[in-house]
Amino acid sequence: MVQRFLDEQEQVLFWTMGEGDQLHCVSVAREIFKEDLSLEEKTLLVKAALLHDVGKAVGALSLLDRILYTIVDRLVPFYLTDLQAPTRARSFLERRRQALVILHQHAQLGARMVEKIGCAPEVVALVEAHHRNSSEGRDWQLLRLLQRADQRN
Numbered sequence: 001m002v003q004r005f006l007d008e009q010e011q012v013l014f015w016t017m018g019e020g021d022q023l024h025c026v027s028v029a030r031e032i033f034k035e036d037l038s039l040e041e042k043t044l045l046v047k048a049a050l051l052h053d054v055g056k057a058v059g060a061l062s063l064l065d066r067i068l069y070t071i072v073d074r075l076v077p078f079y080l081t082d083l084q085a086p087t088r089a090r091s092f093l094e095r096r097r098q099a100l101v102i103l104h105q106h107a108q109l110g111a112r113m114v115e116k117i118g119c120a121p122e123v124v125a126l127v128e129a130h131h132r133n134s135s136e137g138r139d140w141q142l143l144r145l146l147q148r149a150d151q152r153n
Contacts, residue, residue, distance in 0.1 A: 001029055005046045009117040014050055016057040025050050027153040028146070035145055045142050047119070048126035049149065055110030055127075058102050065099035072100065080104045107131050 002014055014022065029049035037045065072079055085101040088094070102109065111128030119127075122142075130146055 001026055001033070001046070002050060005029070005043065006050055010047065010051060010114070010119065013054050013057075013113060013117065017054055018057070018061070021053045021056055024153055025053055028052065028149045031149040031153060032145060037145075041142060044120060044122050045126070045146060048123045048130075048142075048146055051110065051114050051119070051123070052127050052130045052146065052150065053106060053110065054113055055106035055108065056102065058106070058109050059099060061099050061102065065096060065103065068096060069100055069103040073104075 002011060006014055014025070017025070029046045032045050032049050033042065035042070035045075080100060083097065083101055083104065085098045089098040107128055107130055111124050114127050115124045126143060126146055129143055130150060
């Protein structure tokens with residue numbers, strides 16, 4: 001599926017993700033592939049699904065980081081809004097803080113990454129918005145499909 005839907009540069013980005021994120025993205029893409037969509041919509045959405053978490057590849061994220069992020073996001077989500085990454089994450093706590101920032105901003109980071117390699121604007125928009133609520137036109141319908149598949153996988 002990766003080779004079928006992603007060009008060489010996109011594949012390079014895909015392979016920078018950790019194995020768990022790669023498996024998750026492929027699962028999301030497989031679910032989307034089953035949807036009744038036009039070829040153009042399916043191609044865009046599967047590509048976005050395969051790359052939607054690429055922003056997490058910016059840093060080395062441990063299982064502890066992911067658990068901590070989930071807890072903070074559920075209990076005190078406002079804490080994440082103004083959190084800034086340390087310039088140099090040397091200590092244990094600085095590395096956890098940096099990981100929280102990456103996890104919180106991974107959609108925006110990923111969107112910049114896919115935009116930089118020349119992905120279609122629709123793919124960039126889907127990657128950037130995959131954790132946001134939106135209600136505009138066809139792109140909103142595609143976003144809802146991506147979000148639903150992401151939540152299920």
